[in-house]
Amino acid sequence: MTALPDPHTAPAPASAWLGDIDVWLLAEGKHLRPWQKLGAHPTTLDGQSGTAFAVWAPHARQVALVGDFNQWLAQPMRLHPACGVWELFVPGAAVGDWYKFEVSGSDGRRVFKTDPYARETELPPGNAARVCEPLRAPAERGDAVHERPDLPMAVYEVHAGSWRRPDGVHTVPTWDDLTTHLVPYAVEMGFTHLELLPVSEHPFYGSWGYQPTGLYAPTARHGSPASFRRFAQAVHAAGLQLILDWVPAHFPTDEHALARFDGTALYEHADPREGFHRDWNTLIYNFGRHEVRNFLVGNALFWVEQYGVDGLRVDAVASMLYRDYSRPAGxxxxxxxxxxxxxxxxxxxKEVHEVLHREAPRAITCAEESTAFPRVTGPVAEGGLGFDHKWNMGWMHDTLSYFGLDPIHRRWHHNKLTFAMMYAHTEDYVLPLSHDEVVHGKGSLLNKMAGDRWQQLANLRALYAWMYAHPGKKLLFMGAELAQTTEWNHDAELPWHLLQDPAHAGVQQLVRDLNHLYRSAPALHARDTDPHSFQWLVVDDADHSVLAFARYGHAPEDTVVVIANLTPEVRHGYRVGLPHEGHWRERLNTDSAHYGGSNVGNFGGVRAESNGQHGQRWSASFTLPPLGVLWLQPEGGA
Structure with missing residues (x-):
C-alpha cells in the first residue's frame, strides 16, 4: 500500500459531498436519513460522474479508500473535524465497484474495514462493500395510517436459508427462489405475515443472522439487493405483509466490521461491564452516543423506506433494558x-418509535421482551416504549410446560393454562411458538408433547387450536405445520417428506384451516385487546383437565366457544354453558379424521337448551374428543 499523506494537507475537492447542514446534522446525531450521505453514492460533482464516499471515524489518524477504481491502492480521504466524517469523491467510480476503507486507528493499527452503511457486501473472507444504484426517494406518506389492531395477524416465521433448498440439501435458496415458492405457500396456508430471521449481512451463517455486521445490506447469500426488493414486492403483491427481525441489541467482534472502528470503542462501550455480552460473546452498542443512535434509528427507517418492509421484530429487548442482564452482582x-x-x-x-410513527406510520414493531417491564406496547407520549406488539413469553413457557406433562398430572398444573388470562390484556401480545423453542437441544414441538406418538400428535393439534383461539396475535416457526420430528437444523431444508405420512399432512391441514378460520372469525381478532371480549365458561374443572371459554366479536353471531379436553379420555355428556340459544356448528374439531384424529365429535354441532350452566342461560351436552379442542359458532356465524 502507498503511504498516506496528512489528510488535512491533501488537496481539497472543488465541491464537497457533505454540505454544512449535513455536517451539523451528523455531528448532532439528528440526520433523519444518514444513509443518504454516509456510505457510497453514485453522483455527479463539478460535471464529473463518479461516486462520493463518506465514513464516520472521528478518532482515526487517517482513512483511505481502496477499491476496483484505484487498483486497491490507498487514496486518502479528507476529514470534517466538526462531525468526524471522512469523505472522498472519486471520478469514474461506478455502480458495481468493490471497495473498503483502510483505517489507521488511534491505537496505531491499520485495518481494512467494511463500510457500515454498505448496501451490498461480499461474504467472508472478502467482506468488501459494493457501490450500489442510487437510493430510492422515500415514498409519499399520503394518508398512510398505522396498522389497525382489529385485523388478524398470523405470522409465519422463516429462516430464508433452510426453508426449502433448490437441491434439497446444500444450496441455499435465492430471493427469487423464495419469491417463487415461499410466497405462494404462505398465502395458501392462510398466513397474513411473513417474518424473516435477520437478513442483514452476517459473517457466521450459524448465527442465523443474529450477529449482523452489515445492518444496511441484505445478505449476499440469497442474491442482490435488487432481488430482495423483488421478493418484498412479491410478498405485498400476494396480499401478505413482511416483517424483518432486527438486531440493535448487539454486534459481533469481527475485525472488518464495527468493533473498534477507528481504533477506539466507537460504536460500543469501552468498559466490558457495559459493552460486552457474555451470553453471545458480542459487543453492545453505546446507546448514549447520539451518532450511534442515529446509525441505528436510521437503519430502522431505511428498511421500511428503501424496501417497503412492513415491520420490525426487535430481538433481545430485555438485554437492552437492563444493565445487569445476565451479569452477576458487582x-x-x-x-x-x-x-x-x-x-x-x-x-x-422511544426515539426509534417516534421516528417510525412520524415518517413511516404504516410500519409496526414487535418486541421480544421476556420481563415485566411496564408498558412495552404503550405509546411513547404516555410513557411507553412505543412497540405495537410484544411476544408473550410467559404464555409460551407455561403452555409448552403444560402440554409436556403426562395427562395424569395435568390436574395439578391447571393454572399453567389459565394464568395467562390474568395479564393477557396488559400489553398487545403475540403468542410465539418461535425458532427459539426448537433449537439448542430443546427438540421439536412434537417431541415436547407428552405421550406416545399418537398422543403427541393429538396434543400438538390441541396446542395449535388452543393458541389460535386464545387472545393474542399468532406466530409459528416454519416446520411447526409439518409436525417436525427433529429440532430445526439451519444447515438443511425442512423435512418436507413428512407430508407423505397422513398424520403429518393432517397437522399441516389443521394449521391451514386454523389460519383461515381465525381470519374469518371476527371474535378471534377484532377485539383482541378488549378484556370484555373473553369469558371463561369452564375454568375450574382441573380434575378432568377440561376448559372452555367464549370469544366475542361485535355481533352475537360472531361468538366462538372453545372447549378443550386435555386428557386422552373421551367425555360423553359433558355439559357446557352457552351464551346464545339455537344451533351451534362445530367449526373445528382437532380430533377429526381429516387431521389424523379418531373422529370423535358431535356430528357437526349441538343445540343449546334452556338449561342454565356456567353463568349462561343456555347449555348443551357435548361429547369431548380425547386430547381434543372444539370450536363452535352459532348457526349463521361467519
Whole structure:
C-alpha cells in the first residue's frame, strides 16, 4: 500500500459531498436519513460522474479508500473535524465497484474495514462493500395510517436459508427462489405475515443472522439487493405483509466490521461491564452516543423506506433494558440513580418509535421482551416504549410446560393454562411458538408433547387450536405445520417428506384451516385487546383437565366457544354453558379424521337448551374428543 499523506494537507475537492447542514446534522446525531450521505453514492460533482464516499471515524489518524477504481491502492480521504466524517469523491467510480476503507486507528493499527452503511457486501473472507444504484426517494406518506389492531395477524416465521433448498440439501435458496415458492405457500396456508430471521449481512451463517455486521445490506447469500426488493414486492403483491427481525441489541467482534472502528470503542462501550455480552460473546452498542443512535434509528427507517418492509421484530429487548442482564452482582455498572434500568437504551427505543410513527406510520414493531417491564406496547407520549406488539413469553413457557406433562398430572398444573388470562390484556401480545423453542437441544414441538406418538400428535393439534383461539396475535416457526420430528437444523431444508405420512399432512391441514378460520372469525381478532371480549365458561374443572371459554366479536353471531379436553379420555355428556340459544356448528374439531384424529365429535354441532350452566342461560351436552379442542359458532356465524 502507498503511504498516506496528512489528510488535512491533501488537496481539497472543488465541491464537497457533505454540505454544512449535513455536517451539523451528523455531528448532532439528528440526520433523519444518514444513509443518504454516509456510505457510497453514485453522483455527479463539478460535471464529473463518479461516486462520493463518506465514513464516520472521528478518532482515526487517517482513512483511505481502496477499491476496483484505484487498483486497491490507498487514496486518502479528507476529514470534517466538526462531525468526524471522512469523505472522498472519486471520478469514474461506478455502480458495481468493490471497495473498503483502510483505517489507521488511534491505537496505531491499520485495518481494512467494511463500510457500515454498505448496501451490498461480499461474504467472508472478502467482506468488501459494493457501490450500489442510487437510493430510492422515500415514498409519499399520503394518508398512510398505522396498522389497525382489529385485523388478524398470523405470522409465519422463516429462516430464508433452510426453508426449502433448490437441491434439497446444500444450496441455499435465492430471493427469487423464495419469491417463487415461499410466497405462494404462505398465502395458501392462510398466513397474513411473513417474518424473516435477520437478513442483514452476517459473517457466521450459524448465527442465523443474529450477529449482523452489515445492518444496511441484505445478505449476499440469497442474491442482490435488487432481488430482495423483488421478493418484498412479491410478498405485498400476494396480499401478505413482511416483517424483518432486527438486531440493535448487539454486534459481533469481527475485525472488518464495527468493533473498534477507528481504533477506539466507537460504536460500543469501552468498559466490558457495559459493552460486552457474555451470553453471545458480542459487543453492545453505546446507546448514549447520539451518532450511534442515529446509525441505528436510521437503519430502522431505511428498511421500511428503501424496501417497503412492513415491520420490525426487535430481538433481545430485555438485554437492552437492563444493565445487569445476565451479569452477576458487582459486574455491571448501575445507572445514574444506582438502578439497573438502561436509560440510554430506553431513550433509543422511544426515539426509534417516534421516528417510525412520524415518517413511516404504516410500519409496526414487535418486541421480544421476556420481563415485566411496564408498558412495552404503550405509546411513547404516555410513557411507553412505543412497540405495537410484544411476544408473550410467559404464555409460551407455561403452555409448552403444560402440554409436556403426562395427562395424569395435568390436574395439578391447571393454572399453567389459565394464568395467562390474568395479564393477557396488559400489553398487545403475540403468542410465539418461535425458532427459539426448537433449537439448542430443546427438540421439536412434537417431541415436547407428552405421550406416545399418537398422543403427541393429538396434543400438538390441541396446542395449535388452543393458541389460535386464545387472545393474542399468532406466530409459528416454519416446520411447526409439518409436525417436525427433529429440532430445526439451519444447515438443511425442512423435512418436507413428512407430508407423505397422513398424520403429518393432517397437522399441516389443521394449521391451514386454523389460519383461515381465525381470519374469518371476527371474535378471534377484532377485539383482541378488549378484556370484555373473553369469558371463561369452564375454568375450574382441573380434575378432568377440561376448559372452555367464549370469544366475542361485535355481533352475537360472531361468538366462538372453545372447549378443550386435555386428557386422552373421551367425555360423553359433558355439559357446557352457552351464551346464545339455537344451533351451534362445530367449526373445528382437532380430533377429526381429516387431521389424523379418531373422529370423535358431535356430528357437526349441538343445540343449546334452556338449561342454565356456567353463568349462561343456555347449555348443551357435548361429547369431548380425547386430547381434543372444539370450536363452535352459532348457526349463521361467519
Amino acid at each position: 459486574e455491571w455498572v448501575p445507572n445514574e440513580h444506582g438502578g439497573r434500568e438502561n436509560y440510554e437504551a430506553i431513550t433509543f427505543l
